[in-house]
Amino acid sequence: MKTNNANRLESLDILRGLDLFLLVGLQPILIAFGQIIDNRTYHTFLQQFEHVEWEGFRLWDLIMPLFLFMTGITIPFSLDRKIEQPGKEVYRHIFRRFVVLWILGMIVQGNLLEFNYETIRLYSNTLQAIAAGYLLVSLAYLHLNLRKLISLGCCFLIIYSIPISTWGALLPHDNFAFYIDRMFLQNFMDGVHWTDGSWSFSENYHYTWIWSSLTFAVTVLMGCVTGKLIKDGKDKDPIRTVWYVVGVGIACIFVSLLWQLQQPIIKKIWTGSMTLYSGGICMVLMGLFYYLIDVLKIAAPFRWLKVYGMNSIVAYVVASIIDFRSAVHSLTHGVEEYFPAYKDLILTVGNYGVVFLILLLLYRRGIFVKV
Numbered sequence: 001m002k003t004n005n006a007n008r009l010e011s012l013d014i015l016r017g018l019d020l021f022l023l024v025g026l027q028p029i030l031i032a033f034g035q036i037i038d039n040r041t042y043h044t045f046l047q048q049f050e051h052v053e054w055e056g057f058r059l060w061d062l063i064m065p066l067f068l069f070m071t072g073i074t075i076p077f078s079l080d081r082k083i084e085q086p087g088k089e090v091y092r093h094i095f096r097r098f099v100v101l102w103i104l105g106m107i108v109q110g111n112l113l114e115f116n117y118e119t120i121r122l123y124s125n126t127l128q129a130i131a132a133g134y135l136l137v138s139l140a141y142l143h144l145n146l147r148k149l150i151s152l153g154c155c156f157l158i159i160y161s162i163p164i165s166t167w168g169a170l171l172p173h174d175n176f177a178f179y180i181d182r183m184f185l186q187n188f189m190d191g192v193h194w195t196d197g198s199w200s201f202s203e204n205y206h207y208t209w210i211w212s213s214l215t216f217a218v219t220v221l222m223g224c225v226t227g228k229l230i231k232d233g234k235d236k237d238p239i240r241t242v243w244y245v246v247g248v249g250i251a252c253i254f255v256s257l258l259w260q261l262q263q264p265i266i267k268k269i270w271t272g273s274m275t276l277y278s279g280g281i282c283m284v285l286m287g288l289f290y291y292l293i294d295v296l297k298i299a300a301p302f303r304w305l306k307v308y309g310m311n312s313i314v315a316y317v318v319a320s321i322i323d324f325r326s327a328v329h330s331l332t333h334g335v336e337e338y339f340p341a342y343k344d345l346i347l348t349v350g351n352y353g354v355v356f357l358i359l360l361l362l363y364r365r366g367i368f369v370k371v
Contacts, residue, residue: 009073009230009290009294010293010294010306011286011289011290011293011294011299012070012073012074012286012289012309013305013306014289014293014302014305014309015070015285015286015289015309016067016070016308016312017302017305017306017307017308017309017310017312018302018305018308018309019063019067019070019309019312020308020309020312020315021305021308022049023063023315023319024308024315024316024319024352025308025352025355025356028348028351028352029345029348029349029352030046030049031049032345032348032349033345034046035345036341036342036345048060051267051268052267054206054266054268055264056265057265057267057274057277057278061278062281062282064126064129065219065267065275065278065279065281065282066278066282067126067130068126068129068130068216068220068223069219069220069222069223069226069278069279069282069286070223070282070286071130071134071220072134072137072220072221072222072223072224072225072226072227073223073227073286074227075134075137075138075141075220075223075224076141076224076227076228076231077227077231078093079093079094079138079141080231083142090142094134094135094138095135097131097134097371098131098134098135099131100371101127101128101130101131101134101371102127102128102131104127104313104317105124105126105127105131106120106121106122106125106128107317107321108125108316108317108320108321109121109124109125109190109320118194118199120188121188121189121190122188122189123185123188123189123209123210124189124190124207124209126316127316128209129209129212129213129216130216132213132216132217133213133216133219133220133221134220136213136217136220137149137217137220137221137224140152140221146225146228149221149224149225150225152221153217153218153221153225156215156217156218157214157215157218157272157276159214160212160214160218160272161263161271161272163176163211164176164211164263164269164272165262165263170263170266172206172268173206175208175269176211177210177211177212177269177270178206178208178269180208180210180211181208181209181210181211184210185209187199189201189205190205190207191204191205191207206268206269207268208268208269208270212269212270215270215272215274215275216270218272218275218279219270219275219278219282222252222275222279222282222283223279223282223286226245226282226283226287229244230245230286230290234294238291238294238295239291239295241290242287242290242291242295243287245283245284245286245287245290246283246284246287246288248280248283249280249281249283249284249287250280250284251280252276252277252279252280252283253276253281253284254280255276256273256274256275256280257273257277259272259273260277265277307356307359307360307363308356310363311359311363311367311368311369313369313371314359314369315355315359318355318358319352319355324350324351324355325347325348325351327354328346328347328350328354329347331350
């Protein structure tokens with residue numbers, strides 16, 4: 001646990017807070033509200049808070065890429081201070097963070113604490129995708145300059161795309177990335193069903209992880225390059241940095257829209273076009289937030305989001321593994337009897353309200369949990 005650092009990039013904390021607020025606050029409440037109203041316009045709007053089934057992109061498909069992207073932004077700010085330290089401390093820091101994120105991912109979605117061979121999942125979570133991307137990019141950052149980092153990202157995209165594009169199909173259960181996961185993860189893959197001691201793959205699970213780690217790394221690398229540009233230009237010409245970051249982001253979006261004619265934008269297998277599309281949006285968002293909050297100093301209306309952003313790992317893990325609905329129900333059951341149609345909405349608001357109160361308590365006491 002660490003206390004707040006006055007030199008932190010405030011726009012990053014606020015943007016991260018927005019990402020977490022959508023994930024562990026707004027989206028579940030909007031969905032719960034949608035269960036009690038019958039309005040076509042609202043339910044059309046609500047589709048933006050659901051993942052696309054296969055090809056395409058919605059607002060909700062940006063949550064995970066933005067999480068990875070912002071992890072990349074922190075790399076120049078954290079590692080530049082550690083590179084000068086003696087010995088191999090910087091490598092210990094990188095591998096320690098990788099291991100902690102990986103284990104947390106197994107706890108959140110891999111059922112690690114069940115101690116059940118049939119339910120353990122080795123690689124199936126956003127935190128593990130962050131861990132994989134962080135490890136690759138951090139090690140590269142220690143040894144490569146900015147131009148070589150960009151070249152490495154292009155190489156990852158090419159390496160990922162060759163078998164994806166030449167496999168012969170790009171269908172949910174027929175693509176190279178899915179084949180790799182089935183080959184190596186076997187029964188430790190998410191979406192596996194056990195019956196009488198034997199297991200089988202689910203027909204409804206389409207996410208991929210091992211081969212997609214290459215493009216996870218590109219998303220983190222896009223954040224790393226953005227962070228490096230902002231860090232180096234912070235005291236020189238921040239306006240020029242903003243234009244550069246936003247311009248490159250728009251260029252990535254344009255390239256991705258052309259590339260999708262050959263390789264569709266598919267978030268579930270993290271295609272190259274999806275990587276550039278989501279990464280480009282992340283760059284534009286970061287550029288705008290940096291300009292508004294760190295350059296123009298218009299931060300006051302958004303600082304409440306730092307309650308989420310300064311303890312993002314706590315917010316994600318607590319909201320994922322602890323359900324406070326029973327505690328909320330013990331306080332609100334009288335109200336629920338008078339408004340039975342609103343029961344799920346009341347419990348959902350209460351559940352994520354408790355999460356917010358926990359984060360607020362940590363924030364006000366200056367407790368910020370890092371890994």
